[in-house]
Structure formats: C-alpha cells, structure tokens
Amino acid sequence: MKRVTILGATGSVGTSTLDLIERQPEAFEVVALTANCDVARLAAAAIRTRAKTAVVADPAYLKSLREALAGTGVEARAGADAVCEAARMDTDWTMA
Numbered sequence: 001m002k003r004v005t006i007l008g009a010t011g012s013v014g015t016s017t018l019d020l021i022e023r024q025p026e027a028f029e030v031v032a033l034t035a036n037c038d039v040a041r042l043a044a045a046a047i048r049t050r051a052k053t054a055v056v057a058d059p060a061y062l063k064s065l066r067e068a069l070a071g072t073g074v075e076a077r078a079g080a081d082a083v084c085e086a087a088r089m090d091t092d093w094t095m096a
Contacts, residue, residue, distance in 0.1 A: 001026070001027060001029050002027060002028050002029070002092040002093060003028075003029045003031050003090070003091040003092045003093075004028050004029070004030055004092065004094075004095065005030075005031050005032040005033075005034075005086055005087065005093070005094045006018065006030070006033050006034070006094075007034045007083070007086065007087055007094065007095065008034060008035065008036075008096055009033035009034060009035050009041075009045050010035040010041040010042055010045070011035075013095060013096065014033075014035075014095065017095045018045050018048075022048060022049065025049070030046075030049040030050065030052070031051070031052050031053065031086075031089050031090075032053040032054070032055060032086040032089050032091075033046050033049070033051050033053070033054050033055070034054075034055040034057065035054075035055075035057065036056070036057045036058060037058045037060075037061050039056060039068055042054050042056060042065065043065060043068035043069050043074075046069065046072070046074045047069070047072050047074065050073075050074075051074055052074070052075065053074065053086060053089075054069060054074050054075070054077070055077045055078065055082045055085075055086045056076075056077075056078045058078070059078040059079045061078065062076065062078035065078065
C-alpha cells in the first residue's frame with residue numbers, strides 16, 4: 001500500500017490523482033490533502049478517501065473545514081505552516 005499526500009487536492013493534478021486513488025482504494029492510504037480555500041471539495045475528498053488530515057491554506061476557512069469534517073475522524077488544520085507540515089509527512093508519494 002502506497003502512502004500519499006496531495007498538495008492542491010482540488011486543482012487539476014490533485015483531482016486527477018484522487019480519481020486514480022479512488023479507482024484503486026486498496027492500493028493507497030491518503031495521509032494528507034491540502035487546498036487553498038475550497039473547503040467543500042477538500043472535505044468531500046478527505047471523507048471519500050479516508051484521509052488522515054485535511055489542510056486548508058487560508059486560516060479563515062478552518063472553522064468551515066472543521067464543521068464539514070465533524071465526526072469523520074479526519075483532522076482539520078489550516079495555515080501555511082500546516083501545509084508545510086503536510087508536505088513533510090512520511091509518505092511514499094507527495095503529489096503537487
């Protein structure tokens with residue numbers, strides 16, 4: 001099983017990567033997903049892929065992300081430092 005982080009999960013490369021992961025869920029573990037401010041798409045992707053962490057770059061959206069992920073077990077984080085930490089997480093692949 002490959003451990004994956006996707007930086008920019010709501011963008012073109014991110015959504016293409018998510019599509020591949022969702023076609024073969026047994027082959028991947030999603031460690032972290034990040035997005036700039038599209039909380040709805042970020043939260044939906046995190047829930048679908050059972051990501052460990054979802055990070056929104058703009059801290060103004062943290063409350064919305066937490067609400068969207070309430071009860072799912074996905075950790076919600078925000079800010080530039082959180083994005084950098086997601087990029088440094090122990091994974092096999094980091095997509096951006």
